Amino acid sequence: MLKFLRKLIQQNILLKVSSVNTLRISVRIVCGLITSKLIAIYLGSSGMAILGDLRNFLNSVQSVGQLGINNGVVKYSAEYKQQKTKLNSLVSTSLKISFLTSVVLSLILFIAAPELNNLVFTNAFNFTRILRFVALALPIFTLNALTISVLSGLGDYKKVIYINIATNVLGVLLAAFLIIRMQVFGALLSLVFSAAIAFLIIAVALRKNRGYLITVLSLPIKYSILKKLASYGGMTLFSAIVSPWVYISIRQHIIAVDGLEKAGYWDAMLRLSDYYLMFTTTLLTLYVLPKLSTMQTRKEFKTEVFSFYKTILPLFGLGLILVYFLKIWIIKLVYNADFLQMNTLFIWQLSGDFFRVASLVIAYQFIAKNKFWAFIITQIISLSVIYFSSTLLVSEYGFVGASMGHLVSYIIYFLMLLVIFRKSLLKPLKGSTS
Template sequence: MNLLKTSVLNGVAVLIKTATMFLLNKILAVYVGPAGYAAIGQFQNFIQMVTTFAGSAVNTAVVKYTAEYYDDEKKQKTVWQTAGSIVSIFSFIFTFLVLIFHQQLSFWIFKTEDYGSVLIWFAVFLIFFNLNALLLAILNGKKEILKLVFANIAGSLFSLFITGFLAVKLGLYGALVALCIYQSLNFIVTLYLCYRSEWFNFSYFIGKIDSDIAKKFLAFAAMALVSAICVPLSQMVIRSYLVHEYNVAYAGYWEAMIRLSAAYLMLVTTTLSVYYLPRLSELSNIQAIKAEVYLGYKFIFPLAVAGGVAVYLLKDWIIPLLFSSAFLPMRELFLWQMIGDSLKIGSWILAYLMLGKAMTKLFISTEIIFACSSIVLTYIFTQVFGFKGVSIAHVVNYALYWSVMGYFVFAVLKDRESRFGKE
């Protein structure tokens, strides 16, 4: 399936997901407010870290090797069986740990033990959360885009109805519980879609862990784990800094800005993961890889820029419509945030080569360096420019990141080609 067809099908799911995100933003803005946004952001970062350590770190590898072994069902089965066993084992380990330390974790995340029971909900549903992510990775690698689209649409609708209902009924507590369970419930839909496929068999997802496949997973797991630590932890540090430097409401404004960016960029980012990762995993010739990157800059990057311009021009209409008048202080973040978002997509088009080609050392080093630089730059620019400095730091960080990607990614590819020749 080519980039255009993938983008069109993916666009349907993205349109629905974007609409549900906008509706949820409005519900959360009304029922939890800016301070609640900050708490939700902290908890989402925690979920991202734990689910990655609990097994989802192998999902990028599952996409790559499912696509790479497209014509070899036996090898695909070995990949899935190894991944399923790893996910099951680590999910149960982390379920046990979260159940034991739920009160301490609540205090670390929320600065209060009042949400300890939320962590219990999360622990109970963790295994289903990770199995759903694994099946989505397999659908992606199998290039069953239509089923992947349906699964994503189901996830969006679950998110809207469950989060919306619980937030209205229980406020912030309900919204936090919804984050624990909606993707886990989506597992039922994803499982049904996979069950209807000819290649599916329950026995393919549990059994012996193949040592060779597990070794191949290590590079991707290392990248995912580093990313799961660096990105969420840096956001948590920045959010805590904003609370300390200003107040919790300002951390909420920044969280709302991040959510808005994620919503309008969703078509771009999901197309990168759904199309680019499997496609780049298949290619070995550097000229073919360059051609795919060129397509990304020809079609995907302009979409990101156009989206950013539109959001900036409509900011005074967007804030009260999608959030509430309580979020008006986030207005000063828009210009710099939109510029930074465009730079981010430009850099990500190249960064996906690191994942597709398992450039482990480069990925790990850049994740650590730029997660740290995002914190340092936020501190520097907020001291100079005030609150909008958090978005100015976003611009500078991704400008530097894109420069590094442009130089090092193709340098690594050329070095591999010179040493091993064209495959």
């Protein structure tokens, strides 16, 4: 049996990348579980909700600082892998323009921190200092993310994975120290300081490439490259800016209807969801997006999607079933008995996440083939559905309604994608037309 599995992995590149990625995901999940346990013990569910707001805000400003071009960088790094001049121009242009943008945004955030605090955390909390730390760290976040995007596009999976492993291990040690010493403020601070840790690890990992980086960064910004990245920036920025604020709004609605503690249970469910989604979402970024970017025909696209559905999606589905039946034990292990009320969220969240993964492998074609308006329209519909369905269902059923809205939105999103790509996925292909 083991011999058969080994042979299968060697013959299937998707499974091969998955097996290499498993170590990284395992380490990240363990680190995440440790952090979640510390938050549950020292901060409780209310602290979980506050951290959720900062995480959403961080995701939003990081994407703005990076101009949302990460997926474009992955695509063109893969495309220019054998074209050294174009690749160098891509690296130089993307790093320079994003770094300059993040510096400007950093200054704005630093000055506007008091107003942003009221917007993100409401008047009940004052974390202005944390938001100013976010502002100062933003350029570092930008450099880290774009460097990883270039390595992903070039197919340097192992280096990306090892960088992430080291970052997670050191990050959880820092988080443990700060949470124990400073409670909520320390937990918020650890999210920001993780950028500095990642930067140092990337610098060490790329120390042999210093000469190359100096040469590349001396190249001028290429406006032809910027033009190509612009539509990717538009796609990612829309989702990255709007989505976190949708979740902040849903969280604030839960607080208003059901209280801060219940909002913390919902956020704890989102954290668990992040853990078990890591494997598939990372695989999509590391392997599927670069692969789709190089494909020229509908036949290749259909083959890749159904390969994912036959190899990865069934394993993911089985994992979700296992999580559901072990939910009480998982809640006690990851958090503590005080969080048992969140067990009612599992069926809705797990079902929604299955449709989410099934959707994402198709939706990455929007990014790979630069289908700007199709991406924007489907995102507007999806985010509108999750916001309105969640708020309506929260008003009716309490905090459980937010996970119900999650399921509704991803079923609708999946059906939309099947309609849009019906010719490629559902109709038999007579020839290899693009």
